[in-house]
Amino acid sequence: MKESKKLIVANWKMNKNLASAKIFFESFPPSSPAVICPPFTLLEYVSKAYNKLGAQDCSQFSQGAHTGDVSAAMIKDIGCNYVILGHSERRQYHKESTDIIKKKIINAHEAGLIVILCFGESLDTRETKDYKQILCDDVINCVTEATSNANIVFAYEPLWAIGTGKTASPEEIAEVHEFLSEKIVSRFAFLPKILYGGSVNLDNAESILKMKSVGGLLIGGASLDPNTLYKIIKISERENLCS
Ligand code: PGA
Numbered sequence: 001m002k003e004s005k006k007l008i009v010a011n012w013k014m015n016k017n018l019a020s021a022k023i024f025f026e027s028f029p030p031s032s033p034a035v036i037c038p039p040f041t042l043l044e045y046v047s048k049a050y051n052k053l054g055a056q057d058c059s060q061f062s063q064g065a066h067t068g069d070v071s072a073a074m075i076k077d078i079g080c081n082y083v084i085l086g087h088s089e090r091r092q093y094h095k096e097s098t099d100i101i102k103k104k105i106i107n108a109h110e111a112g113l114i115v116i117l118c119f120g121e122s123l124d125t126r127e128t129k130d131y132k133q134i135l136c137d138d139v140i141n142c143v144t145e146a147t148s149n150a151n152i153v154f155a156y157e158p159l160w161a162i163g164t165g166k167t168a169s170p171e172e173i174a175e176v177h178e179f180l181s182e183k184i185v186s187r188f189a190f191l192p193k194i195l196y197g198g199s200v201n202l203d204n205a206e207s208i209l210k211m212k213s214v215g216g217l218l219i220g221g222a223s224l225d226p227n228t229l230y231k232i233i234k235i236s237e238r239e240n241l242c243s
Contacts, residue, residue: 006209006236007153007195007216008034009116010223011056011084018045025049028226034233035082035116036223040070047079054082054116057090060103062110072104072111083108084218086142087118088159102142109144109151116218117142118197120157132179139180140187147188154180154194155218161198163221168198170211177213205232 016024021042030050037054038046047053059069075083085108086101101117108115119139125131139154156176158168177194184192196208197218208214216236223229 006214007193008229008233008236009054009082009084009155009195009216009218010034010036010229011087011197011218011220012036012038012042012224013056013089013220014039015224016042018042021045021049024224024226028230032230032233033236034223034229037082037084043075043078043080052082053078053080054084055080056084056087058083058085058104058108058111058113060100060107062107072107072113075108076111076113081114082116082153083113084116084118084155088120088157088162098138098141102144105142105147105152106144109146114150115152116155116195117152118155118157118218120159120162120198122159126158126160132176135176136180136183140183143184143188145188149190149193152192153215154184154192155197156180156194157197157218163199165199167200167204167208168196170207173208174211174213177211181213200232202228202231202235206235209236 016038035052035054036046036050037056043055055075058072058075059066061069063071085104090096105115119135121131121135125134160166161168173196180194181192193215195216195218196214200217200219201222205217
């Protein structure tokens, strides 16, 4: 069976303004295969400069009196095909529960968006013997029966690896990816694409991308620089792995 192509996703988080986004696209090829997820304020601009677009969040509500929220349908309307949900920074700083994330996933799917669902353990959880089960239960509780390979991608991001410069080892990544894959196959009958995220950079991208269980990368800090992101995409292409 042909291995599915790897996906590179750039999560700009709360970085860049119009001027710095313009500078980014002066040297970043518009036909690149990476999905770029800028802050909401830049979605319209990036949608004109580039065609693989994602948002970093969407509302748990579909419309109406929800000041400050942006709905999944609005995100789709502005040109996004993807939305990142359940990122640990949303869970930690905005107290997003599994129930809220599940509502967001349902809205995103109704709007026709592909969800990039993040999950990952803290160091404390990692030290418990059933941390993989805890992680997978959390993921499975977010996922609905309407979920399939066509509308969801998972992203394993250990909390202790995000923005810390500390990357999970290939063994640590494989252990979680393989465990979750088996659970999704047996519960939902599809083989999931699972990205890795957490301090990915030019030095470690190749070894992580070469792993069979890794379906691609979710890149934060290193995606802000167009040359670095482009070089990581080139590594994927060299390995003939990138979509
Ligand atoms: P990082 O962020 O690459 O800066 O660690 C990844 C993420 O949080 O998506």
